[in-house]
Amino acid sequence: MILLCVFLCFLASLQGHAVTIGPVADLVIVNKDISPDGFTRSAVLAGGVHPGPTISAQKNDTFKINVINQLNNHSMLTGTTIHWHGINQHRSNQMDGTAFVTQCPIAPGHSFLYQFYAGAQAGTFWYHSHYGVQSCDGLRGPLIIYDPDDPYGSLYDIDDESTIITLTDWYHLPTPEVPEPANINSVLINGVGRYVGGPDLPFVVINVQPLKRYRFRLLNMACKSNYIFSIDDHYLTVIEVDGEYVQPMVVNSIQIYAGQRYSFVLEANQPPDNYWLHANPDAGGNATAILRYTGSPSINPKNRTTPNSISLNETSLHPLTPPWTELQRDADIKLDLVVGFNQSHFLFYINGVQYIPPTVPVLLQILSGAMTVADLLPNGTVYTLPKNKVVDITFNTDTAAGGPHPFHLHGHTFAVVRSAGSSAYNYANPVIRDTVSAGKIGDRTTIRFITNNPGPWMLHCHIDWHLYTGFALVFAEDPQDVAQLQPFNNASKALCPIYNSLPPEQYAPSS
Numbered sequence: 001m002i003l004l005c006v007f008l009c010f011l012a013s014l015q016g017h018a019v020t021i022g023p024v025a026d027l028v029i030v031n032k033d034i035s036p037d038g039f040t041r042s043a044v045l046a047g048g049v050h051p052g053p054t055i056s057a058q059k060n061d062t063f064k065i066n067v068i069n070q071l072n073n074h075s076m077l078t079g080t081t082i083h084w085h086g087i088n089q090h091r092s093n094q095m096d097g098t099a100f101v102t103q104c105p106i107a108p109g110h111s112f113l114y115q116f117y118a119g120a121q122a123g124t125f126w127y128h129s130h131y132g133v134q135s136c137d138g139l140r141g142p143l144i145i146y147d148p149d150d151p152y153g154s155l156y157d158i159d160d161e162s163t164i165i166t167l168t169d170w171y172h173l174p175t176p177e178v179p180e181p182a183n184i185n186s187v188l189i190n191g192v193g194r195y196v197g198g199p200d201l202p203f204v205v206i207n208v209q210p211l212k213r214y215r216f217r218l219l220n221m222a223c224k225s226n227y228i229f230s231i232d233d234h235y236l237t238v239i240e241v242d243g244e245y246v247q248p249m250v251v252n253s254i255q256i257y258a259g260q261r262y263s264f265v266l267e268a269n270q271p272p273d274n275y276w277l278h279a280n281p282d283a284g285g286n287a288t289a290i291l292r293y294t295g296s297p298s299i300n301p302k303n304r305t306t307p308n309s310i311s312l313n314e315t316s317l318h319p320l321t322p323p324w325t326e327l328q329r330d331a332d333i334k335l336d337l338v339v340g341f342n343q344s345h346f347l348f349y350i351n352g353v354q355y356i357p358p359t360v361p362v363l364l365q366i367l368s369g370a371m372t373v374a375d376l377l378p379n380g381t382v383y384t385l386p387k388n389k390v391v392d393i394t395f396n397t398d399t400a401a402g403g404p405h406p407f408h409l410h411g412h413t414f415a416v417v418r419s420a421g422s423s424a425y426n427y428a429n430p431v432i433r434d435t436v437s438a439g440k441i442g443d444r445t446t447i448r449f450i451t452n453n454p455g456p457w458m459l460h461c462h463i464d465w466h467l468y469t470g471f472a473l474v475f476a477e478d479p480q481d482v483a484q485l486q487p488f489n490n491a492s493k494a495l496c497p498i499y500n501s502l503p504p505e506q507y508a509p510s511s
Contacts, residue, residue, distance in 0.1 A: 019047065020161050023057035024064040029080050029139065031073040037186040038199035039172050042073050043138035044080070044129070050191050051166045051221065052127070052141025059122040059147045068111040075174045076137050076509050079105030079499060082114060083130035084143060085259060086123075086243045086434050088411055092116040093363060093455030093486040096410055099131040100357035101458050101474055104496035112491060122147035123243035124217040124261040133175045133464045136182075136223040142166060144217065145243075151320060152215075152239045152248075156265050159215035162207070166190055167229070167256070167279050167287075169222040176509040180346045181402070182224060182465045187287035189279055194287075203300070204289040206277065208268040215239070218254065218262045223464040225281040226257040226404065226437075231291055232275045232306045236264035238317070242433035244413060245320035253308035257406035259435035259462035262312075268293060274301040282404075314419040317431035326450055327415055327427045331392035333385065338396045339405065339438065339461075339471070347469050348402075348461070353380035354470030355460075362456035362474050364496065367488055371479045385451045387478035392417070393459075394446045395438035402466065408435040409449065411457035411477070418446040435462060454478035454485045 021027070027046050034043050034050055046052030057063065063084075071078040083097035095116040096102040106112045128140035142164050169184040170193060186193040190204045208214060216236075218229060230236075230253040238249045240263035254262055272293035279287040290301060340349040347354050358365070358377040365376055376382040385391060393414075397403060404420060415430045420439025425446070438445045438461075460472030 019049070020054045020056050021047070022055045022063070022065060023061045025055070026066045026068055027053070027082070028068045028070055030070045031076070034138070036170055036188050036191050037193040037195045038201050039185070039195060041172055042075070042174070044071060044076055044134055045138050046141050050138045051168065052139065054141060054161055054164060055127065055143040057118070057145050059120065059145055059149075061145070062117045063115065065114045066111055067106060067114060069106045069108050071108050074509060076176065077132050077134045078108045079131060079502075080129055080134060080139065081105050081131045082127050084114070084116070084125065084127050085408070086125040086261070087116065087118050087121060087143075088413070088453060089116055090119060090453050091485055093411070093457075093482070094488055094492045096457070097130050098410060098458050100359070100361050101456050102363045103361055103492060104499040105131050106495065107498045107502055110498055112495065118145060121145060121243055122150075123240050124219060124263055125243055126219050126221055126261070128221065133223065133468050136171060136175045136178075136464055140168065140221045142217070142219055151245060152265070155237070155239070156213040156215040158212060163214050163216045165206070165216055165218045167218070167220050167222060167227050169225045169281070174509065180465070184224060184281070184283060187225065187227075187279060187281055187285065189277070189287055189289040205292050206289060207292050207294065208266075209294045210268055210272050212268050214266045214268065216264055216266055218256060218264065220256045220258050220260050222258045224258065225283055226255060226406070227282070228280040228308065229254045229256055229278065230306065230308055231266065231277045232301065232304055233270050234266055234275065234291070235310075236266060238262055238264045238312060241317060241431055242413070242435055244432045246431060247318045247320055249312070249316060251310045251312045252306060253310070254312045257404065257435065257437050257462070259406050259408045260433070272296050274299060276301045276305065278305070314416060314431060315422050315424065315426065318429040319432050323415060323429055323432065324450065326390045327417070327430070327448065329390070331448060332389040333391045335383070335391065335393045336396055337393060338399070340399045341401045343401065348466050348471035350381070350471065350473050355381040355472040356470065361496070362476065363482070363488075366456060366476060366479045366482050376476055381473045382456075382476055383473060384476045384479060387451050387454065387481065389451045390448060391451060392446055392448050394444055397438050397441055397443050399441070401441070402463070403440050404437045405466065405471070406435050406437050406462045407459060408462045409447070409457065409459045411453045411455060412449045414447040414449040416445070417448050418444060420445045451477050454481045
């Protein structure tokens with residue numbers, strides 16, 4: 001029994017701490033057995049770990065990530081792509097990593113070099129497979145771009161790999177075998193969790209020194225769940241939302257939806273002790289870790305929970321710098337997106353149409369001369385947008401079961417001019433982000449962005465199971481300028497012929 005406890009402690013320590021690489025690195029994608037909650041299963045992993053290695057860079061770095069596909073377990077997808085969530089890919093649409101929108105999957109035994117310049121972007125991002133629901137089998141990890149001129153640098157002392165907190169959901173079956181509605185088996189904090197009836201793995205421990213100030217980076221890399229995050233007896237000063245600086249906002253709980261990220265400053269100013277860190281999923285339960293002050297005994301915290309009396313409210317978040325001047329005028333294009341659900345077949349729709357990936361990526365269609373809605377596939381889920389226009393999108397959730405639905409827009413950040421749960425519009429200083437909750441049934445959420453980045457960009461629910469069953473569309477933005485402004489390299493051109501030459505059994509998992 002003692003040996004088992006020692007083994008479980010060792011296992012937890014390994015899975016709670018991934019390596020850091022890059023911005024120039026190889027990222028090898030493999031199948032490997034892991035036991036993040038004590039249940040062993042084969043997974044799809046970046047660098048052989050879950051979460052994947054943290055990709056770390058400095059502002060204005062160029063990324064060169066060579067993704068090497070060594071997948072061979074045919075109970076799951078063996079092709080792969082990597083999407084760099086929150087990176088706008090200005091003039092590098094082919095590097096967005098969106099299967100059948102910007103590329104064909106990387107075939108097993110092959111590699112692809114993702115090379116892109118993130119420009120002035122800095123903050124908390126992440127990467128994940130954007131092929132089917134492969135990310136739910138484990139292919140996801142943090143991507144952090146540090147800012148040497150951080151305007152909030154004076155507010156904290158420590159910001160490194162130890163202050164990254166990842167939240168993921170975990171499934172004991174390979175994703176092709178997970179039945180709808182895809183109930184999770186456990187919640188993982190920094191890659192470690194517990195499931196009902198499973199072993200009592202040691203809790204992940206996050207260590208702090210008394211009177212030090214920490215910039216924690218909180219990432220929801222889940223396939224489904226949103227979480228209420230809090231730390232007993234501590235306040236959280238939010239300074240960043242989805243890679244955008246915001247005016248400091250003090251809270252003691254944060255609701256974070258799939259795909260979203262927050263940075264908050266925590267002052268270790270409480271009596272040295274052990275404190276519970278909570279990540280309560282919307283599906284129920286209470287995932288926990290331990291915030292441990294240096295010098296405190298290695299024991300679990302006392303059973304206490306701080307009431308979440310100051311919850312984060314999105315309408316109270318405002319950008320640090322003055323927002324775009326385009327917020328001060330009427331939109332050029334207004335799109336109402338009615339989201340729908342067929343419960344008997346578990347299918348999702350936008351404006352009555354289910355998104356089904358085309359066989360030829362939308363980017364290749366555009367480069368072949370297809371420029372209009374009538375020419376672009378899939379019919380009904382590709383919307384063309386002219387360049388340099390202000391676009392308002394309103395999500396109508398009257399018939400959208402299974403929410404709240406977090407929507408992510410590729411290629412852009414956007415202004416949330418009306419948040420879920422609110423009837424007020426803010427065109428003066430709304431929060432800028434890239435993933436937003438569309439709210440519950442009956443809500444209206446409106447976002448605004450500018451069409452200044454040519455290429456096909458996906459807008460989709462970031463609950464992966466909903467995306468997989470049709471909850472998405474593609475904006476073909478300024479298609480006339482794509483060939484000139486988004487040059488297509490030879491490695492990108494080679495992906496589809498290689499993928500299309502695979503034997504049929506490698507396209508989809510075997511049953």
